Amino acid sequence: xxxxxxxxxxxxxxxxxxxxxxxxxxxxxxxxxxxxxxxxxxxxxxxxxxxxxxxxxxxxxxxxxxxxxxxxxxxxxxxxxxxxxxxxxxxxxxxxxxxxxxxxxxxxxxxxxxxxxxxxxxxxxxxxxxxxxxxxxxxxxxxxxxxxxxxxxxxxxxxxxxxxxxxxxxxxxxxxxxxx
Numbered sequence: 001x002x003x004x005x006x007x008x009x010x011x012x013x014x015x016x017x018x019x020x021x022x023x024x025x026x027x028x029x030x031x032x033x034x035x036x037x038x039x040x041x042x043x044x045x046x047x048x049x050x051x052x053x054x055x056x057x058x059x060x061x062x063x064x065x066x067x068x069x070x071x072x073x074x075x076x077x078x079x080x081x082x083x084x085x086x087x088x089x090x091x092x093x094x095x096x097x098x099x100x101x102x103x104x105x106x107x108x109x110x111x112x113x114x115x116x117x118x119x120x121x122x123x124x125x126x127x128x129x130x131x132x133x134x135x136x137x138x139x140x141x142x143x144x145x146x147x148x149x150x151x152x153x154x155x156x157x158x159x160x161x162x163x164x165x166x167x168x169x170x171x172x173x174x175x176x177x178x179x180x
Contacts, residue, residue, distance in 0.1 A: 001037055001122045006104055006113035013083050013135045025114050033107055034127035034176055042120045049095055058147040067141040082134040086156035089168040092126040099142035106131040108178050129172025131159055
């Protein structure tokens with residue numbers, strides 16, 4: 001995992017979008033906005049992932065494969081929808097098995113994007129209510145284990161005045177010490 005501020009240049013979303021010189025972001029800064037990270041080697045990962053899942057009360061899981069081959073004609077539309085700024089009412093938990101991509105999260109209160117480059121062995125937890133988006137990198141493929149506290153669901157709520165007032169968004173802002 002490597003985190004840094006996103007440069008906002010209007011080029012392909014799948015490019016690194018790193019400032020020159022880079023503006024790195026450390027794990028402690030991510031924790032301050034509620035983003036959690038573990039490095040879990042892919043070889044024999046099951047035991048450590050099971051321990052983390054039990055500790056955090058994740059009851060369900062599935063695997064997602066995002067590739068041009070796997071999604072066919074829906075690929076470009078899916079990638080565009082993943083990159084729309086949104087939030088969820090549940091944590092978003094991803095353990096990267098293969099491939100790579102980027103999660104962008106909004107830093108509060110300055111509203112800048114932090115780009116988190118993920119690769120095999122990275123376990124990332126985004127809190128409910130955080131604005132974020134996802135894209136593949138130029139390799140155009142990722143396989144991830146998705147973990148869930150309850151039944152598997154993935155409902156993105158695109159950013160709007162309505163989501164700004166969503167109870168999960170307000171709870172998120174309170175959890176990081178921001179006025180809601």
